[in-house]
Amino acid sequence: MSVFTYLLMGFLVLCAIAVSLSKNLLNSILIYMSFSLVMSIIWVILESPDLAITEAAVGAGVTSILFFVTLKKIHAIDEKEKHKKNEQKKD
């Protein structure tokens, strides 16, 4: 069990570093989502299922959805427009 816990904690540290180093905003959000998911598993291991449910619902669910909507609003995940802009630059 303790090996499993250490594995999860190592994954947390890895996620935290990867979020700040990732250049793509979409990838950052996905990594953040997985961070929350692993965190909720760790809450279960620490015997606080109340927090685990909340973390899974809020951290991995609603917050990430709001992030996605924000990215869509600022056109950070609109691939078609990126291509258009690149073509215009080339011209």
Next chain:
Amino acid sequence: MSRKKTEKEYEKTFACHFFRWLHGEKDLYVGQMEMRPQEVYQESKEEAEKRQRAKNILLNKIYGRKKSKSIKYLELFYRLASILFCGILIYLLLLTVSWLPPIGVADRPVNNEVSKRYIEKGLEETGAINIVSGMILDYRAFDTLGESHVLFVATVTVLIMLRLDKKHDNGTDLSIEEAEANDRNYEPKNDAILQMSAYVLVPAIILFGIYVILNGHLGPGGGFSGGAIIGAGLILYLNAFGFQKTERFFTEKTYKWISFGSLSFYCIAKSYSFYTGANHIESMIPKGTPGAILSSGLILPLNIAVGLVVACTMYAFYAMFRKGGF
């Protein structure tokens, strides 16, 4: 002597002005103040060139972007200093963690009379098997009230920041940016896979959320987490079927009344129990047998109230991010 004034006399009085201003019939400042609409600033070509030249001179000569060596050193220093700062911060945090008392030692500062009472008398006094629920909705109910209000205030702030003007909603002449901001025009996407999975998943998600809320005093869960689950289910439904379907049961009015009703119910219920507790009056609310679904006094209705507020808030956040309103 009659105190009645003629209408012309009344119009000159302060009270008339005040009430007309209060009802929004007359703006006191219109016509009284010198106002001029601001002109749009337009830069001529010469000015723009001049500004650009001045900026280049500034960058090259004063900041020495191209040649100065001290700038290089300064940049290097910045990087080193930031790394050093982060290192020191990490070291301090780890040092603090190492000073924490080990788990399972009897004379930790956490083991005082407060937690002792919670653990020993919690079940007897609150009637909730889930002691966490008993704590946050009975002993520390005031904190949870604050949390619900923080969520409500956050929604209000988002509403202020992201709201679209109502008058454009019915008109057809939306500008391009507004049409883009108003996602409603592109709804629903009619994605078959998404709609089918939502069709299967949404009832299950919402039922699970209701289960988590209603079982808050018996097992893990409670108002906040259950409400978040229901909110997520509503968001999935909205994504699959569009605003037209959700507007049949959830509008701005629904949100307003549900939030107002649950928050004020929470306030009133908790005021009652604080009042009876502070004055040593026997509370009228029965505790019930621990373990039954209808037990533990006020915790179940409070859980439902918090869950309603949280579910509506999550949905409202999403709706306002998407199109600036409901």
